[in-house]
Amino acid sequence: MRIGQDIAVRFPGLYLVHHNIPGKRVDWHDWAQHLLFIPLQGEIKILLRSGSLVGGPGKMLYVPPNTSLNFQASEAWENGWSVLSITRVGEQ
Numbered sequence: 001m002r003i004g005q006d007i008a009v010r011f012p013g014l015y016l017v018h019h020n021i022p023g024k025r026v027d028w029h030d031w032a033q034h035l036l037f038i039p040l041q042g043e044i045k046i047l048l049r050s051g052s053l054v055g056g057p058g059k060m061l062y063v064p065p066n067t068s069l070n071f072q073a074s075e076a077w078e079n080g081w082s083v084l085s086i087t088r089v090g091e092q
Contacts, residue, residue, distance in 0.1 A: 015087040023075035028068055035063040036086040043074040044083050 008017045022042070037044060039056050046053040046061055047070050053061045063069055073083065 013088060017085045017087075019073065019083045019085065022073060024071075024073040026071050028070045030066055030068045031063075031087060032065055033087045034065055035067075035069075037061040037063070037071075038084045038086070040084060042083075044071055046071045 004021055006017060006019050006021060008015065010016075037046065037055070038060050041057060043054065043056040044061065046063065048063070049068050053063075055061045
């Protein structure tokens, strides 16, 4: 995958996004669904109202439903950064 491109795919009940934009920042928002971030390369920092989560390869970061968050990806990574975010959508 080329650096600087996000790819999103929807499956029944599941939404996957492969983020691959060095230095990407996302402002405060919240999701009604569970979120799971799996850093594949580089580092991601997720800010919550109650604190922060930081992870890199080999870690998984979980955010419960209805939680306000923003996130920031590392910029100074040799090959950019890569995170897979998984969201369960639809009926639970």
